[in-house]
Amino acid sequence: MTSSASISLAVSTVIFALRTDERGVSSVWLPLVRRIREPHLDCWALPGGPVDAAESLESSARRNLLETTQLEPAYLEQLYAFGDVDRSPDRRVVSIVYWALVRADEAERVTAGENVRWFAADALPELAFDHNVIVDYALWRLRTKMEYxxxxxxxxxxxxxxxxxxxxxxxxxxxxxxxxxxxxxxxxxxxxxxxxxxxxxxxxxxxxxxxxxxxxxxxxxxxxxxxxxx
Amino acid sequence: MTSSASISLAVSTVIFALRTDERGVSSVWLPLVRRIREPHLDCWALPGGPVDAAESLESSARRNLLETTQLEPAYLEQLYAFGDVDRSPDRRVVSIVYWALVRADEAERVTAGENVRWFAADALPELAFDHNVIVDYALWRLRTKMEYxxxxxxxxxxxxxxxxxxxxxxxxxxxxxxxxxxxxxxxxxxxxxxxxxxxxxxxxxxxxxxxxxxxxxxxxxxxxxxxxxx
DNA sequence: GCAAAAGTGTTATTCTTACACCCATGT
DNA sequence: ACATGGGTGTAAGAATAACACTTTTGC
Known part of the structure; x- marks a missing residue:
């Protein structure tokens, strides 16, 4: 009988901000981080990391956000728990995913460099793991919730x-x-x-x-x- | 640094069915199970259990439902991941909670006995852990979703x-x-x-x-x- | 004065709500 | 026949949507 101790628990966050392109059109963007290890080495992925045993899920998301992107979001809400067996090729990872909204001025704090970059939410490359599905769902939630x-x-x-x-x-x-x-x-x-x-x-x-x-x-x-x- | 391996991962489910009382008034009920170990020994709690490393979260919920209540729900959806540090007094447990709907005839399969019993959703006793909060949230979701x-x-x-x-x-x-x-x-x-x-x-x-x-x-x-x- | 965004007014349309009324069945 | 729930009609009010029009500024 397999123990649940062999399942890793992680937290990731989809961070949305509004950015205006050169033609003055505003749209939804999000920062992604480049993976620096296998699997999916060099792929773009959502910021995230393991959950510390001494902190709540939301605190974990907040801390990880600050560490990897310097951001303190104005809004943070749990999105969904992703737990399919094969979503990571090597080990079993269950990710609690949050979504966050940041103001334009706050978004400036992201030090866009080699390993962090902003992407237009509607034109993403192929991301690591199931992160394309996750972003699409977060985007749907944002648009739905904006209406009411x-x-x-x-x-x-x-x-x-x-x-x-x-x-x-x-x-x-x-x-x-x-x-x-x-x-x-x-x-x-x-x-x-x-x-x-x-x-x-x-x-x-x-x-x-x-x-x-x-x-x-x-x-x-x-x-x-x-x-x-x- | 604490590893995430020390966090237990569990799945629980809030199961709703409609039942008609002696005066012919129909309302929302749910089955609860009596805890047979500490903590909260003898308290009523949501059915649930650990996640097996080889099964997805939803499969885990389905299997546990069948094992503890003999039910196969017509509808099953993830509700929320509860992960506060102190929600269990002894160890750290993160629970992925699902909510389920069953038809009246299917609900008959619950062998109500000493350790399983139906309760009116609006008149619950004090439950184990944070399960009162969980049921209230599931009930709110049910009512909200019914509208649209x-x-x-x-x-x-x-x-x-x-x-x-x-x-x-x-x-x-x-x-x-x-x-x-x-x-x-x-x-x-x-x-x-x-x-x-x-x-x-x-x-x-x-x-x-x-x-x-x-x-x-x-x-x-x-x-x-x-x-x-x- | 003119262009352009800020802000107001008006009307048609659709959705919601309340309730009057007719229909079909068992007793 | 009549009580009762099944089913239709109708009209008032609210919410939505389209768009004409007036106001206030910088240039």
Whole structure:
């Protein structure tokens, strides 16, 4: 009888940030790390590592993120546990995968070099292990959750214009949104309130700044998040 | 440095079935098993056990379900990985938890005895470990998913009346639904089609039988489920 | 003044909800 | 016939979507 002690437990994270290309189009990107050992030597892979016996799964994800990419995400949620027998060619690994969102300014802290690089989420190369499946699922979760939650908050700073907020939605959902209807939906949701400040210095009419009411962590992020009452 | 080999990996499952009480009210129930060893000796707990190195997480859940409760669920989906350091008093256990739905006739196979018993999901005693939190989360997932997916199918046989289908929704969501509107919503969803059979022998007008088109597994049940195209 | 984004108004359409009403069966 | 659940019709209200239009800035 085989003991479960022979199964390795690891944590990996899909980190999403928004980046704007040379033509001014914003889209979803993620940082990957190059593998420095077999199997899949030199392949690009999700950042991750073993779980320490003294730390929780989420702490493990946070620590590993900081170590490998210098990032402290504004949002972190468990995605799925991947445990197929043959997902690693040599040993049995069960990976608890998290997904994270970081703001554009925070994303700058990733020291893109030989072993860490940003990739457009919709145009990935072939990754190590089952990581292509994992990223696709995380991307689906991001897009689904964008439709009904206030998760866009995690991509933005404290204050923002409604055009910036709409830009987040358009970048993630990959479709244009009507500015007029978007404004009304946001205002009637109660998640967002106008401040008394405007952004001057632009080429056009100065837009008003808005704030989210409450924390990002108000979005449901698992069993430990307090449920929203009916 | 602590190795991950000291972490035990287990699989547990929250099994839901609908049961009707003596007053004819239907609600969500689940079977629990009595613990036969420390810690939490004699406490009620979710069925579960260690993951064998040679089987996938889902296979492990299925096998354990069959062994401890004789059940083969119509629906099985991963719920969450619970991994807090202190969730078991003695050793470090990470549990991959699944949730399952079984039909009423299948639920009969549970040999309720001294060590296995059915409980109403909304009136549980204090369970072992963090299992109360787990059941509450699974129940929330069930209720949430009932609103937008065709998951009710897993509680029913191949053919059913719309009143039976509505009964499933009402039992899970704990609120009455308008029969007329419910009918139109189901028919316009395209998930369900009328057969040419009716149920005779009732005390009233014979209701028509319906069928779901396609399999239950068409509901999104994780990364391995094919995504529904836009 | 003109271009362009900010912001408001209006209308058509679809979805939801409530509820009145007819239908078909066993007793 | 009548009670009861099966099944249809209809209309009010809410949410969505499309788009015309006004406002305010920099140039």
């Amino acid at each position: 939650s206030r998760i866009a908050q995690a991509f933005l700073g404290d204050q923002f214009t409604l055009a910036e907020l709409r830009g987040v939605y358009e970048a993630v959902l990959q479709k244009p949104l009507d500015p007029a209807n978007f404004r009304r939906q946001m205002e009637s949701s109660g998640d967002v309130v106008a401040t008394d400040e405007v952004v001057t210095g632009g080429r056009h009419r100065p837009p008003r700044l808005y704030r989210y009411v409450g924390d990002v962590q108000l979005v449901d992020a698992g069993p430990l998040t307090p449920r929203i009452p009916a | 997916s065709r998951i009710a199918q897993a509680f029913l046989g191949d053919q059913f009346t719309l009143a039976e289908l509505r009964g499933v929704y009402e039992a899970v969501l704990q609120k009455p639904l308008d029969p007329a509107n419910f009918r139109r919503q189901m028919e316009s969803s395209g998930d369900v089609v009328a057969t040419d059979e009716v149920v005779t022998g009732g005390r009233h007008r014979p209701p028509r039988l319906y069928r779901y088109v396609g399999d239950v597994q068409l509901v999104d049940a994780g990364p391995l489920t094919p995504r529904i195209p836009a």
